[in-house]
Every structure is written in C-alpha cells, then in structure tokens.
Amino acid sequence: MEIIAYILTGIVALEHFYIMYMEMFAWETLGKKTFRGSMPDEMFFKTKTMAYNQGAYNGFLAAGLTWTFFIQNEEWSKNIAIFFLICVIVAGIVGAVSVSKRIFYTQSVPALIALAGVLFFL
Numbered sequence: 001m002e003i004i005a006y007i008l009t010g011i012v013a014l015e016h017f018y019i020m021y022m023e024m025f026a027w028e029t030l031g032k033k034t035f036r037g038s039m040p041d042e043m044f045f046k047t048k049t050m051a052y053n054q055g056a057y058n059g060f061l062a063a064g065l066t067w068t069f070f071i072q073n074e075e076w077s078k079n080i081a082i083f084f085l086i087c088v089i090v091a092g093i094v095g096a097v098s099v100s101k102r103i104f105y106t107q108s109v110p111a112l113i114a115l116a117g118v119l120f121f122l
Helices: 002-025 027-034 042-046 048-070 074-098 102-121
Strands: none
Touching: 002 027, 002 048, 002 074, 002 102, 027 042, 027 048, 042 048, 048 074, 074 102
16 A cells, blocks of 8 residues: 555656746746636746746755655655645645635645555555
C-alpha cells in the first residue's frame, strides 16, 4: 500500500514541475491556453516576469516533494512529504481565492488525496 502514497505524491510533484515549466518558459503559449478567459491576451506578455517568479515557487514545491523519495529515514521522509503537500494545498487555496476556483480542484484536491495516502499508507 506504500506504493499508492508514493505514486500520489509523485503525481503532485510532476504536476508542479509542469506548472513550473509553463510559468517559467511557456507563459505566453501554454499559460495563455491554461488561463484563457482569466485575463486579456496582452496581459500575458506584461505578466511574464511575475509568472516566472511563480514558476520558481512551484519548482520548489515539486523539488521538495521529489526530495521525499531520497530520504532514507521513513519518519523524516513522511514528515517532509506532509509539509510540502500542505504547502501545495495552501497554495491552491490562495490561488482559488485570488485567481480562479478551478485552481483549488487542479492543485489542492490532488494534494489532499496524496496527503491522505501518505497519512494512511506510510
């Protein structure tokens, strides 16, 4: 059953590596597709540096979740996974309140599921 917790955590990490890529390197293409209707097209160029910064934070979340796979001590690994999953959940809630409710479903819900997996299976 441990494998379920690892797979769920890995999915959340991969999602955040993707978000990092989109925000840092493809904001004016993938970002525009992802957030269509959220803001006028011309704003993507104007907000490119802001998105780049946000992408770095998503990269840190993904790196922290990935780090948990390399920690030898099981209790320490579990605690780090819990910490970073809670950070993702909170980031998703902030995004839902400040940008779009859809962010809660695409970011917080997978992290909540992964957190449940970590709490129950590790």
